[in-house]
Amino acid sequence: MIRRIASTSLALALLAAPVGAEPTALYAEHCAACHGEGRLGGTGPALIPETLTRMRGPALGEVIARGRAATQMPGFADTLAEAEIAALAEWLRAPLAEVPGWGPDEIAASLMANPDYRAAEAPVFTADPMNLFLVVETGDSHVSVLDGDRFEVIDRFETPFAVHGGPKFAPDGRFVFIMSRDGWVQKYDLWSLAEVGRVRAGLNSRNIAISKDGRHLAVANYLPATLTILSTADLSVERVFQVADKDGTPSRVSAVYQAPARDSFILALKDAPEIWEIATDPNAPPVYEGFVHSREKGMVEGLPSSQGLFARRRIAVSEPLDDFFFTPDYRNLIGASRDGARGVVVNLTVGREIAELPLPGMPHLGSGISWLRDGRRVMATPHLKEPRLSVIDTESWKLVGTIETLGPGFFLRSHENSPYVWADVFFGPNRDAMHVIDKQTLQVVRTLRPEPGATVAHVEFDRHGRHALVSVWEDDGAIIVYDAATLEEVKRLPMRKPSGKYNVWNKITFSDGTSH
Ligand code: DHE
Numbered sequence: 001m002i003r004r005i006a007s008t009s010l011a012l013a014l015l016a017a018p019v020g021a022e023p024t025a026l027y028a029e030h031c032a033a034c035h036g037e038g039r040l041g042g043t044g045p046a047l048i049p050e051t052l053t054r055m056r057g058p059a060l061g062e063v064i065a066r067g068r069a070a071t072q073m074p075g076f077a078d079t080l081a082e083a084e085i086a087a088l089a090e091w092l093r094a095p096l097a098e099v100p101g102w103g104p105d106e107i108a109a110s111l112m113a114n115p116d117y118r119a120a121e122a123p124v125f126t127a128d129p130m131n132l133f134l135v136v137e138t139g140d141s142h143v144s145v146l147d148g149d150r151f152e153v154i155d156r157f158e159t160p161f162a163v164h165g166g167p168k169f170a171p172d173g174r175f176v177f178i179m180s181r182d183g184w185v186q187k188y189d190l191w192s193l194a195e196v197g198r199v200r201a202g203l204n205s206r207n208i209a210i211s212k213d214g215r216h217l218a219v220a221n222y223l224p225a226t227l228t229i230l231s232t233a234d235l236s237v238e239r240v241f242q243v244a245d246k247d248g249t250p251s252r253v254s255a256v257y258q259a260p261a262r263d264s265f266i267l268a269l270k271d272a273p274e275i276w277e278i279a280t281d282p283n284a285p286p287v288y289e290g291f292v293h294s295r296e297k298g299m300v301e302g303l304p305s306s307q308g309l310f311a312r313r314r315i316a317v318s319e320p321l322d323d324f325f326f327t328p329d330y331r332n333l334i335g336a337s338r339d340g341a342r343g344v345v346v347n348l349t350v351g352r353e354i355a356e357l358p359l360p361g362m363p364h365l366g367s368g369i370s371w372l373r374d375g376r377r378v379m380a381t382p383h384l385k386e387p388r389l390s391v392i393d394t395e396s397w398k399l400v401g402t403i404e405t406l407g408p409g410f411f412l413r414s415h416e417n418s419p420y421v422w423a424d425v426f427f428g429p430n431r432d433a434m435h436v437i438d439k440q441t442l443q444v445v446r447t448l449r450p451e452p453g454a455t456v457a458h459v460e461f462d463r464h465g466r467h468a469l470v471s472v473w474e475d476d477g478a479i480i481v482y483d484a485a486t487l488e489e490v491k492r493l494p495m496r497k498p499s500g501k502y503n504v505w506n507k508i509t510f511s512d513g514t515s516h
Contacts, residue, residue, distance in 0.1 A: 023091035026084055030076060039096060040203055044073065045161040046182045047092045050204040050223050061089040069475065071140065071161075102183075102203050102224050104237040110200035111235055120192040125154050130173055130505040131463045132190060136163050139475045139496030143167075143178065145193065148462040148503060151481050151491050155193040160184035165207035166502055166515055168258075170214040170232065173504040177217055177232070179208045185219060187235060190504070199235040201228040209258040209265050211280035218265045218278070220253035227253050227267060227278070229310065239310055245272035246289075246314060254322035255366070260510060261330040262348065268322040268335065275321065275335070275346060279311040287313045315351045317344065325368035325379060327394050328512065334392075336363050340385065345397055355397040361386030367411045369421065369513050370394060371439050382409035382423060389423055391442060401442045406430035411458045414439065414513030415506070417465030418484050421513075424457040431455045434470060436487060446487050450480050461513065463505030471498040 028037070034044035045051065052060060064085045067075035076085065100106070123129045131148035141163070145155040160180035167178040175196070178186045183202035188195050202221030209218045216238060219228040227241040244250045251271035259266050259277075263284070267276035279287075286307035306312050321335030321344055332354070334343045340362035345355040361383035368381040377394045380403075387408055391401040407428035414421045421437045434456050436446040448470075450456060455473040462469075465484060472478040477498055481491040506514045 022084070023088045026080065026088050027091070030079070031088075034072070038098075038100065039092070040100070041182050045180075046203065048204065048223075049093050049095055051162065051181050052093060059089075060092060061085050064089060069139075099203070099223065102200075102226075104240050107199060107201055107228060107237050107240070111197065112199070113197040114195045117189070117194050117196050118192065119189060123191045124193055127154060128463075129190060130508075132504045133460065133462075133469065133501050134167055134176060134178075134504075135469075135471075135479055135495060135501040136167070136178075136499045137496040138163065138499045139477070142496065143188075144495065144498075145190065146479075146493075146501075148467075151467075151493065153493065157188065157193075157195060159186055160198065163499075165255075166500060166507070168208050168210040168217065169502075169504055169507050170210065171212070171508055172214070173508050175232065177208055177210065179205055179219065181205060183219070183221065183223075185217065185230065185235065187232070197235055199230065201230060202226065206253060207255050209256045211258065211265070212260045212263045213280065216280055218256045220256040220267065222252040222270070225250040225252045225271075227256060227265075227276075229278075241278075241312070243267070243269065243272075243276070245269070245274055251320075255324065257324060257326065258516065259326065259330040259348070266324065266326075266333065266348070268324055269320060270322060271320060273317050273319050275315040275317060275333075277313040277315065277348065279309060279313075282309045284308055284311045287311045289314065313351070315346065315348070317346060317353060321346070323363075323365045325365040325381065326516075327377070327379075328370060328510075332394070334365055334368070334379070334381075336365050343381075343392075357392060357397060358399060359383070359390055361388075361408070363390065364410060367515065369412050369414055369515075371414060371421075371512055373400075373440055380412060380421060382412055384408050384410070384427070387425075387428075389437075403435075403437060403442050403444065405435055405444075406433045406447070409457075411500075411515075413459035413461065413468070415461035415465035415468075415484070416512055418461065418468075418513065420445065420484070422459040422468055422470070424459070426455065426457050431457075434459070448482075448487065450489065451478075456480075458500050460501045460503050461506060461511075463503055465513075469501050471495075471501065473497060473499065 035047050036042040039047045065077040067073045127147035133146040135144040144153045162181040164181050167176045169176050183200050183205040186198040201219035204223035206220040217230045225243050229239040251269040254268040254270040257266045263281040265278045289305040323336045325334045343357035343359040347354045362385045363381045368379050370379040380389050380391045387405050389403040393400045407425040407430045409424045410426035423435045425433045434448045435444045451472045457473045458471045468482045468484045470480045479493045
């Protein structure tokens with residue numbers, strides 16, 4: 001099924017595409033075999049602006065000319081003229097003229113089970129299965145499975161291209177789900193050390209969340225504007241929500257989160273002033289969306305629009321909010337306004353905004369973490385455009401401090417057993433610095449520079465909080481293991497552009513210091 005996109009987008013696409021059919025012909029001859037006739041991916045990734053504009057690294061023309069190291073993407077500098085490469089790159093940056101529908105049938109048809117998969121009856125290794133780390137290596141699209149006590153790689157497997165966001169673990173830590181920006185969801189068995197299969201849940205996706213009982217996996221999509229819910233058992237499609245505001249205007253889904261204390265998924269909508277909550281409890285009470293007017297009783301509840309599993313509730317907010325931080329009880333969330341100038345606190349129980357916070361400079365709330373300071377729970381968030389962290393009291397919703405850093409950062413981490421917060425400096429000339437901050441005094445106690453000139457970012461602790469793992473976020477990068485108390489380097493493991501790393505125990509127990 002082919003759906004025509006809105007005529008304004010089509011006009012833009014035509015304007016952006018260079019005159020003449022040359023890039024189209026070049027694409028058909030040189031690219032389509034791997035990237036798909038419709039640019040939506042094949043053995044290679046989708047070549048659409050929704051994915052391409054989010055790629056960090058060399059410019060598109062550079063990749064076409066020289067290829068991509070450690071992948072099957074060859075260089076075309078000897079085959080194509082410079083002007084042809086430039087025209088092709090420009091054409092690829094224009095939106096698709098036609099977007100195919102991607103509903104339950106297309107998703108189901110994309111399912112690929114691993115024919116060699118055999119489920120082991122017990123872990124096939126001696127390491128503590130609760131203290132494994134998954135290290136996402138975006139340099140060559142692999143994940144390394146790391147023994148979190150000995151710091152040895154016990155398996156390394158290929159992922160779809162451009163994995164984004166944290167993998168999500170089943171509640172018992174056995175299976176893990178990994179998502180790529182092209183919408184592929186991969187299921188991997190950590191006991192058997194083998195891929196179970198993969199399915200394409202969207203054409204351009206944001207992130208995934210797993211339900212409290214581990215049975216359902218939600219996939220947030222930009223393209224199409226849907227939320228796909230898969231069964232974790234066999235990756236079959238359970239539901240595809242067409243996401244639109246109460247007036248029917250479609251909205252992309254910025255992100256989906258699990259709210260374990262509420263037994264639900266919470267959705268950030270990119271284009272609508274609404275937050276959605278979708279029940280993952282089969283006995284969820286009815287949701288009333290409309291109200292009917294009764295002469296005798298005044299306004300009364302209307303018919304429930306949904307109830308039970310996947311009942312959907314809309315929470316109206318004053319403007320679209322994305323990138324959420326949740327308090328540990330999941331009663332409140334902080335969302336960032338689109339202009340990146342303020343944070344809004346939304347109480348999920350009463351379903352409305354209850355406070356506003358001054359958070360200029362694009363707070364990256366998804367990286368926020370919380371801890372107890374003088375008996376009160378505070379949260380801290382980095383800012384993508386300001387060299388500081390903001391620390392907020394989660395009861396009074398007042399800013400209790402700011403911590404100056406050497407540049408804007410992306411990720412924060414801590415652990416219940418550690419007195420420190422680790423904060424990277426992802427952007428700017430000091431991106432090789434990693435601050436270690438005292439949780440009580442809010443002072444930087446040490447700034448590590450393990451690899452001068454290289455980006456160091458993203459930290460994850462082992463399950464006991466004894467070691468902190470830091471990425472040297474470069475193509476010939478590494479994971480550096482630090483003693484979390486002495487801050488001394490313990491071990492360095494070479495890795496291909498390691499981005500995030502995720503500890504099974506910290507994730508399944510919703511550790512305070514880590515992202516969920
Ligand atoms: Fe991410 C997590 C959104 C750019 C690496 N990123 C997330 C999450 C969201 C998000 C909503 C939480 C999802 C989850 O884990 O379930 N990211 C966004 C953006 O909107 C933004 C700014 C623009 C975009 O490209 O979409 C963005 N992110 C990036 C990058 O450029 C990064 C650095 C490199 C990359 O791989 O694309 C990047 N994002 C990450 C990582 C996580 C992440 C490693 C998981 C962090 C964690 O510890 O859980």
